[in-house]
Amino acid sequence: MKVIKIFVLSFVFLLYKNSTIVHCGGYGDIAATSALQTVIKEPITLTIKDLYEHGVKSPITKLVHKIKKFLRYRKVLRWSRIWWILLVREIVGDNNIEKRTEKELREIWDQCTIAVFNNTLNTIDTKPLLFLHGILNECKENFSTKLRQDPSLIVVKMNQIIKSEIYRFWVSENYLKIARSGIFYKSITPSIVPPLPKEHTLRYLSSYMVDKLKALESKKNIESGKYEIDISSDEKTKKGEGDVDETTEDNLYEQLIKEENIDELAKEVILGEDTDDNESADNEVTDYNGDDNNESTDNEGEDTEDN
Structure with missing residues (x-):
């Protein structure tokens, strides 16, 4: 490719040297100059620049980069x-x-x-x-x-x-x-x-993490099952405690009622004894008065008989 470019460049340069310049009056010189510049000079300039970029600058830059890379x-x-x-x-x-x-x-x-x-x-x-x-x-x-x-x-x-x-x-x-x-x-x-x-590779770590996740999922499922069982057992214990509380409250209430009834009965018994004592005292008084009256009547009868 470089040989072809050099050959084309030399051929164009020879054409440029061997070409005759036509002198025209007026605007003819400007037209001829622009035509020559467009047809010959610009392609030659671009070719030389391309050759410099790829043939000189790029290899030197790569060489400098390699030396810098090696040294630094x-x-x-x-x-x-x-x-x-x-x-x-x-x-x-x-x-x-x-x-x-x-x-x-x-x-x-x-x-x-x-x-x-x-x-x-x-x-x-x-x-x-x-x-x-x-x-x-x-x-x-x-x-x-x-x-x-x-x-x-x-x-x-x-x-x-x-x-x-x-x-x-x-x-x-x-x-x-x-x-x-x-x-x-x-x-x-x-x-x-x-x-x-x-054990220090990414493949081992990935498989280890997969196994770990599976173990965690199974453990979570087991724990969720245990948790459900615990909930049911807790509910049963709570129900049992509620029943015990209700029975104890009922027993206490019944005991209080019994105690109140006993107190009322005791009061009634005490009051009844008081009334009985009063009645017996009244009966004794009446009996005593009756005996006195009988004795007085007997004495009066004896007195009449003596008379």
């Missing part, structure tokens, strides 16, 4: 490459990876790593977990905007990793040794990075 970001990219391998394992698992797609996504991951590194005051050796959290958040936002279709559920799984904070296991001692070594970041491959323990 090699340490943070060493850490980032380890975390990228662990992230790919969490997303893909044991399945095969499309290498070209993985390379493009890794470039986005590296850009997010550099962006976080440029906006953070701490060094990655002192705060690796802080860097990892920032890279995951930044990359999740980038993937959500750039990946219109996400059949591998990269954004969803990254969101789960961030919320569950399972990425804390990515900063364990096995990975710190690799990150603090002098190995070049491009030399870090999945064969060098040891796999995570089974």
Whole structure:
């Protein structure tokens, strides 16, 4: 492509040099000049500019970026490459990876790593977990905007990793040794990075949470059944207590009535005894008076007989 452009450029330049300029009177010079500028000069200028952009500026910019990346970001990219391998394992698992797609996504991951590194005051050796959290958040936002279709559920799984904070296991001692070594970041491959323990993976956590939710649901159902039984037993005890209270109240009421009746009977008995005493006293008085009268009549009879 570049050879064709150079050939076209040289051919146009030769035409421009070998062309004859026609001198016209009046407005003829302006028309001829504008025609030459439109037909020859502007295409040549655009071609030269395009050649400079793609043939000179872009390669030099890429080279400068690679040198800068090597000199300044090699340490943070060493850490980032380890975390990228662990992230790919969490997303893909044991399945095969499309290498070209993985390379493009890794470039986005590296850009997010550099962006976080440029906006953070701490060094990655002192705060690796802080860097990892920032890279995951930044990359999740980038993937959500750039990946219109996400059949591998990269954004969803990254969101789960961030919320569950399972990425804390990515900063364990096995990975710190690799990150603090002098190995070049491009030399870090999945064969060098040891796999995570089974209980520290997202798949295990998801299955564990599913089992936990099932256990909680069954426990809730059991507790709701117990609660219903307790309610019925409580109602029975309450009914029993109510019946006992009612019976005790009835017994007390009957006892009070009995006591009142006993008091009334006692009063009647006492009053009856008083009336009997009075009547007996009256009878005794009458008897005594009767005896006196009889004695007086007897005495009178004896007196008459003597006479």
